[in-house]
Amino acid sequence: MASTTITPVSTQVGPGTDGGNGPRPPHQNNLNTYRGGRGGARGAGPRGGRRGGDNQSYRSDGRPNQRARRRSNHAGQPVAPIVPPPPPDLGGGGSFGNRLTKDAENVEGDRSGKQREEGGQTGTEEDVEAEVCFICASPVVHNSVAPCNHRTCHICALRLRALYKTRACAHCRTEARFVIFTDDATKRYEDFVDADFQQVDEMLGIKYEQREIYDDTVLLLRYNCPEHDCDVACSNWPALHHHVRREHNNKVMCDLCTKNKKVFTHEHELFTVQELRKHQKFGDDNPGAVDQSGFKGHPECGFCRERFYGDDELYTHCRDKHEKCHICDRRNPGRQQQYYVNYDSLEQHFRQDHFLCDDRECLDKKFVVFESEMDLKAHQLESHPNGLSKDARRDARRVDISTFDYRAPHQDNRGGRRERDGRGRGRGRDPNIEPLPQSTAQPMRRDELAYQRQMAIQSAQSVTARTFGGQLTSTNPHAARPNSGNQSTVTVPRHDTTTNTSTPAIENLNLNAIDDAPAAVPALTPQEQARRLQHAAVMDRASTMLKHDQTKVSDFRSQVSSYRTSAISASQLIDSFFSLFDVSSADLGKLVKELADIYENEAKRNGLLKAWNDWRAINEDYPSLPGSSSVLPGSSAAAAGTGGNRVLRLKNSTAQSSRSAVSKQGSWGNVSATPLPSMPAASANRAGAGRVGPTPWVGPSSSSRPSPTPSRPASTAPVAGKANATAADAFPALPAAAKPNTLIFGLTRGTVRWDDPRSGGNPMNPWGNANGSSSSGTATPSAPSVGVDAEPELGKKKGNKNKKQTLYKFG
Amino acid sequence: MAQKRIAKEYSELQKKPLEGMKISLPSEADMHQWQILIDGPKGSPYEGGVFTLHLSLPTEYPFKPPTLSFKTKIYHPNVTNDDKGSMCLGMLRADEWKPSSKIDAVLSFAKALLLEPQADDAVEGGIAREYKENKKEFVKNAKAWTKQYAKR
Numbered sequence A: 001m002a003s004t005t006i007t008p009v010s011t012q013v014g015p016g017t018d019g020g021n022g023p024r025p026p027h028q029n030n031l032n033t034y035r036g037g038r039g040g041a042r043g044a045g046p047r048g049g050r051r052g053g054d055n056q057s058y059r060s061d062g063r064p065n066q067r068a069r070r071r072s073n074h075a076g077q078p079v080a081p082i083v084p085p086p087p088p089d090l091g092g093g094g095s096f097g098n099r100l101t102k103d104a105e106n107v108e109g110d111r112s113g114k115q116r117e118e119g120g121q122t123g124t125e126e127d128v129e130a131e132v133c134f135i136c137a138s139p140v141v142h143n144s145v146a147p148c149n150h151r152t153c154h155i156c157a158l159r160l161r162a163l164y165k166t167r168a169c170a171h172c173r174t175e176a177r178f179v180i181f182t183d184d185a186t187k188r189y190e191d192f193v194d195a196d197f198q199q200v201d202e203m204l205g206i207k208y209e210q211r212e213i214y215d216d217t218v219l220l221l222r223y224n225c226p227e228h229d230c231d232v233a234c235s236n237w238p239a240l241h242h243h244v245r246r247e248h249n250n251k252v253m254c255d256l257c258t259k260n261k262k263v264f265t266h267e268h269e270l271f272t273v274q275e276l277r278k279h280q281k282f283g284d285d286n287p288g289a290v291d292q293s294g295f296k297g298h299p300e301c302g303f304c305r306e307r308f309y310g311d312d313e314l315y316t317h318c319r320d321k322h323e324k325c326h327i328c329d330r331r332n333p334g335r336q337q338q339y340y341v342n343y344d345s346l347e348q349h350f351r352q353d354h355f356l357c358d359d360r361e362c363l364d365k366k367f368v369v370f371e372s373e374m375d376l377k378a379h380q381l382e383s384h385p386n387g388l389s390k391d392a393r394r395d396a397r398r399v400d401i402s403t404f405d406y407r408a409p410h411q412d413n414r415g416g417r418r419e420r421d422g423r424g425r426g427r428g429r430d431p432n433i434e435p436l437p438q439s440t441a442q443p444m445r446r447d448e449l450a451y452q453r454q455m456a457i458q459s460a461q462s463v464t465a466r467t468f469g470g471q472l473t474s475t476n477p478h479a480a481r482p483n484s485g486n487q488s489t490v491t492v493p494r495h496d497t498t499t500n501t502s503t504p505a506i507e508n509l510n511l512n513a514i515d516d517a518p519a520a521v522p523a524l525t526p527q528e529q530a531r532r533l534q535h536a537a538v539m540d541r542a543s544t545m546l547k548h549d550q551t552k553v554s555d556f557r558s559q560v561s562s563y564r565t566s567a568i569s570a571s572q573l574i575d576s577f578f579s580l581f582d583v584s585s586a587d588l589g590k591l592v593k594e595l596a597d598i599y600e601n602e603a604k605r606n607g608l609l610k611a612w613n614d615w616r617a618i619n620e621d622y623p624s625l626p627g628s629s630s631v632l633p634g635s636s637a638a639a640a641g642t643g644g645n646r647v648l649r650l651k652n653s654t655a656q657s658s659r660s661a662v663s664k665q666g667s668w669g670n671v672s673a674t675p676l677p678s679m680p681a682a683s684a685n686r687a688g689a690g691r692v693g694p695t696p697w698v699g700p701s702s703s704s705r706p707s708p709t710p711s712r713p714a715s716t717a718p719v720a721g722k723a724n725a726t727a728a729d730a731f732p733a734l735p736a737a738a739k740p741n742t743l744i745f746g747l748t749r750g751t752v753r754w755d756d757p758r759s760g761g762n763p764m765n766p767w768g769n770a771n772g773s774s775s776s777g778t779a780t781p782s783a784p785s786v787g788v789d790a791e792p793e794l795g796k797k798k799g800n801k802n803k804k805q806t807l808y809k810f811g
Numbered sequence B: 001m002a003q004k005r006i007a008k009e010y011s012e013l014q015k016k017p018l019e020g021m022k023i024s025l026p027s028e029a030d031m032h033q034w035q036i037l038i039d040g041p042k043g044s045p046y047e048g049g050v051f052t053l054h055l056s057l058p059t060e061y062p063f064k065p066p067t068l069s070f071k072t073k074i075y076h077p078n079v080t081n082d083d084k085g086s087m088c089l090g091m092l093r094a095d096e097w098k099p100s101s102k103i104d105a106v107l108s109f110a111k112a113l114l115l116e117p118q119a120d121d122a123v124e125g126g127i128a129r130e131y132k133e134n135k136k137e138f139v140k141n142a143k144a145w146t147k148q149y150a151k152r
Helices: A013-017 A026-042 A062-075 A096-105 A108-122 A126-131 A154-163 A211-220 A237-247 A255-260 A273-282 A311-321 A326-331 A343-353 A360-365 A373-383 A390-397 A413-426 A446-462 A468-474 A498-524 A527-545 A550-564 A570-580 A585-598 A602-619 A628-653 A655-660 A666-671 A680-688 A720-730 A741-752 A766-774 A779-795 A801-808 B002-015 B103-115 B125-133 B135-149
Strands: A143-145 A151-153 A179-182 A199-201 A206-208 B021-024 B033-039 B050-056 B067-070
Touching: A143 A154, A151 A154, A154 A179, A154 A206, A154 A211, A179 A211, A199 A211, A206 A211, A527 A550, A527 A585, A550 A570, A550 A602, A570 A585, A570 A602, A585 A602, B002 B021, B002 B103, B021 B103, B033 B103, B050 B103, B125 B135
Parallel strands: A179 A206
Antiparallel strands: A143 A151, A143 A179, A199 A206, B021 B033, B033 B050, B050 B067
């Protein structure tokens, strides 16, 4: 950029642009002409004088320098470059700290204002940019040059490389294996030769032209205490926490910030305990302060009472630990995210609002739930034909056309529903003929059924090429799975409940076997194949974690192979992972362990695992500052000596950011609509989840307010894979046999069916019913329906039926 | 880091405003939230209207992209027709964002998008289809909305 201002040395500009010599009397100019010329070539006078001359800060020398130029211009004294530059006065080295201090102390406005004023004179915009980093708008202390010859300050470059773990240029996104940290403001990347570099950091991909730049850089990566005038650097996060607490009046750091926020250690904030609470809950809003950050606090999971760094993290947590209803989501993609605390609670919702297959096997399988009764019937005919009597089967095949309604899709849902309620009573099946088998009729109230059917038709009309036959075949892969040997006993629970007790165990076994299958396969196949599979798995994981960034993946490969060939030590390998991956240490741990498994060499494997455990033991799950651990020892002489003063200056120079940079992820927009997932009955259900209690499914409050529920480790929430086991655990005490079938039949048949849908809801729920009859009373199960009722109605507007296969979209 | 850069860009934009745009801070204390009043560009169906936009700069700006949304309802393929009014700008996507991109570029781009919607990159499929297949109807609708929602 500055190259545009290259001027012949012999012109009048030459001496004028000599930086750092401004204050000197003009007659000294000839001593500096050569350098002056160089300065001119750099286009940024002030920078030219950086290393030469007096101890003046290069930032503050802009003004005298310009004055000097004007003066010499007036003198009109052409000077030729005769005298070679004196060996740099080495003021730079000695005054290094001084310079930094001045940088920090200088009022930015003063300087840049001046610069702008002068800008007109020199006629180059670049003059301004050479001084102020384009990216962070702070004064450039050292330059970073990328192969694309784009420049930033070294802090921005380091931030991207060490904290954001990206090697992309801040200007053009070009990936670069190396950047050069230099004090030369104009030298092009390709003009540097290896001999120019005092230090090379392979891990961060930085080549340092000056030792002092290296020291400055390493300084940033230490675990510096955030306290403004404390120069202590700790060896790791826990030590820093300890130091802060002990030395600074019990101050604390925000754990979430230290783990997630992409700032240097000293840029974090210290809080008192009260401040921390406020910070986490409400953010750092401080009306009237100049350093408003817009940070609004760390969002909390209403189920677990656990806070997360940002909405993205909360979203990930909810996705992994809690459940969502795929049917509701599909029907209404735009709505607010709604979660259920665990599968039990989701199952309750399925029962209430959708068509859950009540077959024991399907319950264990989970997510065997349908959007319409018709689909459920199809599933039952296909998967559990033996459970139904001949009559029932015939019945199930019958589609009750009478309730089909060809109303236009745009009708008002709520109104329409009410109307149908009324009509439904007069229509439909004759109540005197044999009732539908419960398996089909149970999960929904009559009016609901009718409504569902109508919706099914409507969606059939709007969704092309959906046919009944297609529905049958495409229900889902599990429906098509042949029943295992216990067919005769696998029945709809209420028909044949006594014989049912043995099936869960068998089913669990089956499922477990299936779950284990992928892991078991390698063992069965030849060793080589197994190894290859593992290889593929590791590479797969690695490239996923690297977001399929090819350069990074190949970096990863080369690091791993250099460990294999003992070119680097295990701890170096771990360090390099940290500069490569931008993931939590838990994820990285998985990768390391998988990787270790591949090594056939026992020593290598153990070495890697040991290095990993060592690292983890020290740093828990804090982010590492790449290089800090491995680089430090080498540099400790330099850093330790001057570190104390320097780090304070450093803090000054980044002071602004340390106060302001309370972070919020840029991509919050995606999920910003859902600061907290709303969970109506779900949160409430939590209390009874997995337990057989007097009020098993009933939320104390069915409102959408997340109710304060006892927190439990989120990790125990069932996740699809291992869910089978937990499900069995969760429902152990409900022997289906205990169910008084007659009662149910009675209810379904006579009273309930045409009754108020509310009370009709009861018998649908076998669990609820069992409980009801055994303990506290049947009133309870109906309660949730009140709360949840309204929402699904809205949701039913659009059914997208032909996506049946996505039933198992989970995790 | 964010503060300085934002302050710099803000003062630059105050000094040299973009044509047809007025930029202000809803809350003086919070540099991260900008309000932009943008005149419907001449020759576009939005001419004559004035649209309020909200620019939100993350604390990690410029390393993370800002987000831009229309507070005024607008009939446009690239603006979501909901209460968020999110504008789809390629350069604002996390994987395309460059820390060197400046806000004036973002705003200029937004304005260019008003002049020439990018139907292939649309968030409102229906409007995009109409724009491609039945331009007349699109212009009519856009004008009507402008009249209704973006009155001066």
